[in-house]
Amino acid sequence: MAESSLHQAAKTAGAKSYLQIVDVVKKFGDNTVVDHINLSIAKNDIFALLGSSGCGKSTLLRMLAGMETPTSGKIILDGEDITALAPYERPINMMFQSYALFPHMTVAQNIAFGLKQDRLSRSDIAERVERMLELVQMKKYAHRKPYQLSGGQQQRVALARSLAKRPKLLLLDEPLGALDKKLRQQTQLELVNMIEQVGVTCIMVTHDQEEAMTMAGRIGIMSEGQLLQVATPGEIYEHPNCRFTAEFIGETNLFGGHVVEDEPDHVCIHSTELPRPVRVGHGITGTMGMPVWLSLRPERVGVSRRQPVASGNWAAGTVGDIAYLGGFSIFHVRLDSGKVVKASVPATHWREEAAPTWNEPVFVSWTDNDAVVLTQ
Amino acid sequence: MQNKDISGFGKLTLGAGLAFLYVPILILIVYSFNASKLVTVWASFSTHWYGVLFNDDAVVSAFGLSLKIAFLSSAMSVVLGTIAGLVLARFGPFRGKSLFAGMLTAPMVMPEVITGLSMLLLFVELQQWFGFPAERGMLTIWVGHVTLCMAYVTVVIRSRLVEMDRSVEEAAMDLGARPFKIFFQITLPIIAPAIASSFLLAFTLSIDDLVITAFLSGPGSTTLPQLIFSRVRLGLNPEINALATMTVLVVTLLVVGANRMMVKAERRRARLAAA
Numbered sequence: 001m002a003e004s005s006l007h008q009a010a011k012t013a014g015a016k017s018y019l020q021i022v023d024v025v026k027k028f029g030d031n032t033v034v035d036h037i038n039l040s041i042a043k044n045d046i047f048a049l050l051g052s053s054g055c056g057k058s059t060l061l062r063m064l065a066g067m068e069t070p071t072s073g074k075i076i077l078d079g080e081d082i083t084a085l086a087p088y089e090r091p092i093n094m095m096f097q098s099y100a101l102f103p104h105m106t107v108a109q110n111i112a113f114g115l116k117q118d119r120l121s122r123s124d125i126a127e128r129v130e131r132m133l134e135l136v137q138m139k140k141y142a143h144r145k146p147y148q149l150s151g152g153q154q155q156r157v158a159l160a161r162s163l164a165k166r167p168k169l170l171l172l173d174e175p176l177g178a179l180d181k182k183l184r185q186q187t188q189l190e191l192v193n194m195i196e197q198v199g200v201t202c203i204m205v206t207h208d209q210e211e212a213m214t215m216a217g218r219i220g221i222m223s224e225g226q227l228l229q230v231a232t233p234g235e236i237y238e239h240p241n242c243r244f245t246a247e248f249i250g251e252t253n254l255f256g257g258h259v260v261e262d263e264p265d266h267v268c269i270h271s272t273e274l275p276r277p278v279r280v281g282h283g284i285t286g287t288m289g290m291p292v293w294l295s296l297r298p299e300r301v302g303v304s305r306r307q308p309v310a311s312g313n314w315a316a317g318t319v320g321d322i323a324y325l326g327g328f329s330i331f332h333v334r335l336d337s338g339k340v341v342k343a344s345v346p347a348t349h350w351r352e353e354a355a356p357t358w359n360e361p362v363f364v365s366w367t368d369n370d371a372v373v374l375t376q
Numbered sequence: 377m378q379n380k381d382i383s384g385f386g387k388l389t390l391g392a393g394l395a396f397l398y399v400p401i402l403i404l405i406v407y408s409f410n411a412s413k414l415v416t417v418w419a420s421f422s423t424h425w426y427g428v429l430f431n432d433d434a435v436v437s438a439f440g441l442s443l444k445i446a447f448l449s450s451a452m453s454v455v456l457g458t459i460a461g462l463v464l465a466r467f468g469p470f471r472g473k474s475l476f477a478g479m480l481t482a483p484m485v486m487p488e489v490i491t492g493l494s495m496l497l498l499f500v501e502l503q504q505w506f507g508f509p510a511e512r513g514m515l516t517i518w519v520g521h522v523t524l525c526m527a528y529v530t531v532v533i534r535s536r537l538v539e540m541d542r543s544v545e546e547a548a549m550d551l552g553a554r555p556f557k558i559f560f561q562i563t564l565p566i567i568a569p570a571i572a573s574s575f576l577l578a579f580t581l582s583i584d585d586l587v588i589t590a591f592l593s594g595p596g597s598t599t600l601p602q603l604i605f606s607r608v609r610l611g612l613n614p615e616i617n618a619l620a621t622m623t624v625l626v627v628t629l630l631v632v633g634a635n636r637m638m639v640k641a642e643r644r645r646a647r648l649a650a651a
C-alpha cells in the first residue's frame with residue numbers, strides 16, 4: 001500500500017478507531033510469533049487479548065509499548081504513526097506481569113518516577129501522586145517499600161504508576177496473573193472500576209477466559225500469532241467463528257459433518273455422529289457439501305425421557321456419567337453412534353420427575369437456534 | 377550435606393584441617409605481643425613491637441602506598457568492571473563477544489607471574505618508544521592491579537545483572553526515562569550492594585598482591601607486602617609479627633564487612649521475592 005493512501009486510511013478510520021494495528025508481523029529468527037495482525041480499538045475501550053500461553057500476546061503488547069520492533073506493519077495511535085518511536089517517547093504505559101516495581105523506591109517515589117521524567121513541577125507531581133494513591137486506596141502505604149507490600153497491594157501500586165502519566169493507552173500484561181485465585185476474582189471488577197474512573201483506553205493480555213470475559217468490553221482470540229476473532233464476550237461465546245474459539249471459550253459439543261441443504265435463512269448439516277440431519281436457523285457463507293463443524297453448548301441441550309415430537313434436532317442415547325454441581329448437573333449422554341454429548345441441565349428442570357440415572361435411556365434435543373455452524 | 381551426622385573421625389579431620397589453617401596465624405598474633413626480641417622465645421606480654429612498628433618510617437610509608445594503590449585500583453576497576461559487566465549482560469549478542477568476555481577474565485586464571493612479566497615488558501617497551509611511563513612506580517603498579525581486579529569485578533557485576541529482573545529497567549523506559557538515566561537511577565541503585573562488595577574484593581586483592589607488584593614496582597615504591605617479604609628474608613622479627621597481625625585485622629574487617637553487606641542485600645531480595 002502506498003504511503004499516502006495508508007495515511008488516508010488511518011485518517012478516515014481515526015474517527016472511530018483510536019488505536020490501529022495495521023498488518024503487524026513479528027519474527028524472531030525464522031519463528032513468526034505475531035502473524036499479520038490487524039486490529040482497531042475505539043477510545044476508552046477495554047480490550048482483552050485472550051490466548052493460550054506462548055501464542056504471542058505479550059510480544060504484541062511489547063510492540064505497542066515499543067520494547068520490541070515489528071518486523072513489518074504499522075501502529076497508529078490517535079492519528080499518529082508511533083511504529084518508530086522509542087518506548088520513552090510513546091504516550092503509552094504498561095503494567096508488567098511481574099509488576100516491575102522499583103525495589104529501592106517507596107510507593108510514592110515509584111508513582112512519581114514517570115511524572116519526574118516529564119519535568120512537571122514538584123507541587124504538580126505531589127498532587128498527582130496523591131490522587132493516584134487515593135484512586136488505588138494506597139494512601140496509608142505511600143512511604144513503604146515494595147517488599148513490604150502484599151501481592152495485591154503491589155499490583156495496585158503498579159497500576160497507579162502506569163496511570164499517573166495519563167497515558168493515551170494503558171497496557172496490562174496478565175494483570176492478575178501473579179495473584180491467587182480468590183483475590184483475582186475480587187480484583188477483576190475493582191480494576192475495571194479504576195480504569196473506567198480514569199477513562200483510559202486499555203488493552204490487556206490474559207490466558208484466563210473468565211478474566212477476559214469479566215473485564216473487557218471486546219475480546220480478541222489469539223492462536224499461534226494470529227487473531228482469530230474479535231467481538232464482545234457474548235458474541236464470542238454464542239457465535240464463535242471457528243473451531244478453535246468454540247473449544248477455547250467454555251465447553252462445547254462438536255460434531256463433524258457436511259452441508260446437505262443450504263438456504264439463505266437456514267442450513268441442514270449431516271453428521272455421521274447424529275442419527276438425522278441437524279437444522280440450523282442461520283445461513284452460512286459456504287457451498288453444498290462443504291465440510292463443517294457443528295458446535296452445541298451443553299446448556300443448550302435438553303434431556304428428557306419422552307421422545308421429542310419434532311422431526312429433527314434430537315437423538316436417542318443412554319446416560320453415562322452424571323456430574324452433580326448443585327445448581328445444575330452435567331449429563332454425559334452416549335448416543336447410538338458412540339458419540340458422547342454433554343448436557344448441562346439446571347436442577348429446577350427435575351420438579352415433576354426424578355432426574356435420570358446411570359444407563360437410563362434418554363433423548364437429547366435442541367432447537368434451530370441452538371447449534372452454530374463453524375466453517376473453519 | 378548433613379552437618380548433624382559428622383562422625384568422630386570427621387570431626388577430627390575437620391579440626392586438624394582448621395588447626396592447620398589457623399594455628400599459624402594464631403601463633404603469629406600471640407607472638408606479636410611478645411616482649412622478647414627473639415621470635416621463638418616467649419618472655420612476657422608487651423605492646424612494645426607495635427610502638428616500634430608505628431615509628432618505623434619504612435613501614436608507615438609502605439602501608440600508606442599500599443592503601444593508596446589499593447584504593448585507587450579498586451575504584452578504577454569497579455568503574456571499568458561495571459561498564460564491562462553491563463556490556464556483557466545487556467548489550468545482546470555482538471561480534472567478538474565471547475572473545476571480549478574471555479580476554480576480560482583471563483587475568484583471573486593467568487599465572488600472576490605471566491601477567492606481571494608481560495606488563496613489565498610492555499612498560500619497558502613503552503618507555504623506549506614514548507618515554508612514558510618514565511619509571512616504574514605507583515602508576516605502573518596501579519595499572520597492573522586494575523587489570524587483575526577488574527576481571528573479578530566484571531564477573532561479579534555481570535552475574536548480578538544477569539539475574540536482575542529486566543522488566544524493572546523496561547518499566548523505567550516505559551515511564552519515559554532514557555537509557556543513561558535508567559542506568560544511574562534504576563540499575564545502579566539496585567546493584568549497589570554488588571558494586572560495594574566487588575570494591576572490597578578488589579581492595580583485598582590489591583592490598584596483598586606481591587607477584588605483579590614485584591614486577592612493576594620501581595626503586596622508590598615499596599608496598600607493604602614487598603616490605604614484609606624483604607624483611608622476612610633477613611630473618612624473622614617480632615615487628616613483622618605485629619605488622620602481619622595488623623594486616624590480618626584489616627583484611628578480616630573488610631571480609632566481614634563485605635559478607636554482611638551481601639547477606640543484607642540477599643535478605644532484602646529474598647523478602648522482595650517472598651512478598
Ligand SMILES: Nc1ncnc2c1ncn2[C@@H]1O[C@H](COP(=O)(O)OP(=O)(O)O)[C@@H](O)[C@H]1O
Nearest residue numbers: 028031033051052053054055056057058059060
Ligand atoms: N526475545 C525473544 N526471542 C526469541 N523468541 C521469543 C522472544 N520473546 C518471545 N519469544 C517467543 O515468542 C513466543 C510467544 O511469546 P509471548 O508473546 O511471550 O507469548 P504469550 O505472552 O502469549 O505467552 C514464544 O514461543 C516465545 O518463546
Ligand SMILES: [Mg+2]
Nearest residue numbers: 054057058174
Ligand atoms: Mg505472556
